[in-house]
Amino acid sequence: MNKICIVTDSSAQFLHPEIAERKNIHIVPLKLNSLAGPLDANAFNDLDPIRHHYSVPSTAPKAEAPGTDLFSETYQKLQSTSGTILSIHASGNACSVVANALEASEQFLGRMNIQVIDSQMISIGLGLIVEAAATRATRGENIDSLVRLVRGMIPRMYMVIFLEDLMYLERHALINRSQAILGNMLGIIPFLTVEDGRIIPMEKVRSRSRALEKIIEFVTEFSEVEQLVLLYEGEEAFAQANILSDRLKALYPTAPITILGYNPYLATFVGLGGLGVVVLEPEQEAL
Incomplete structure (x- = not known):
């Protein structure tokens, strides 16, 4: 009963798909609902097979948080193997x-020690936090140590991403419909960031080349980087992510840099063709 179980939800994305199984991370599935009905539970693992559902923002899939009953069922199953659970999840400002x-x-209460933490992050940002906690749990660290680790990582995680279709911003009430239509007509490319768990518009540019420069400018605000992940969707964005990776490797030669296709949950916010970056700042730099 001394074992600590790590729980997260399927909005989390990991650097490698096998990490969750290898590190014994328990995943509570979200639902992904399309006009045709719920998509397969495995849809959260890979955007490619379902990308056609995202071609029209107004009818793109929507994510639905797992209900209380599903969490209760998960915690109940884990009770037989552990009295302690660390449950780390996507930003409470993005979903319930x-x-x-x-x-x-x-x-x-009184039967198990369940610590629920709002990561204030989504996608790979959440995944990096969960993986770090799971790694420490396998080393036998106690729950207080794991909670400190997670809470210490949250303010060191940063994310920006640009998207091609402003109708996704309108869909999430970040701008109104007329602004979205006009912005698309003018070729505006908006950036989103995650700030205190809130997904908010950051700024706008007029070309993808300028958007790439903005990503470089964002990253170079950090004197050091502990981990850097470039998120993309589509062939053009993949090619541009490789260009960014080469430039950033020259600036941060010792930092791990990963290029990763983003998952269907993030796509519900940014659609197709997006490109962004997640930066984990070193602990000493954040002090």
Whole structure:
């Protein structure tokens, strides 16, 4: 019963697909609903097979957080192997996952120690935090140490991403419809960032080449980088991600840099053709 179980949700993305299984991370699935009905539960693992669902923003899939009952079921199953759970989830400002996990955890008060943490991040940002916690858990660190680790990583994680279709911003009430239509007509490329768990518009540029420069400018605000992940969707964005990777490797030769196609959950916010970066700042630099 001394074992600590790590739980997250399927909005999390990992550097390698096998990480969750290898590190014994328990994943509570979100639902991905399209006009044709719910998509397969495995849809969260890979955007390519379902990318056609995202071609029209107004009818693109929507993510639905797992209900309290599903969290309760997960925690109940883990009770036989562990009395302690660290449940780390996507930003509570982006979806209701955290609220549902907290509500479910209250059913186990006095029976289990369940710590629910809002990562204030999505996609690979969440995945990096979860992986770090799982790695430490396998080393036998206690729950207080893991909570400190996670809470220490949250303010060191940064993300920006640009998207091609402003209708995705309108879909999430970040701009109005007339602004989205006009912006698309003018070829505006907006950036989104995650700030205190909120997905917000950052700034706009008029070309993808300028957008690439903005990503470089964003990253070079950090004197050191612990981990850097370039997120992309589509052939053009993949080619541009490789260009960015080469430039950033010259600037940060010791930092791990990964190029990763983003997952269907992030695509519900940015659609197709996006390109962005997640930066984990070193602990000493954040002090």
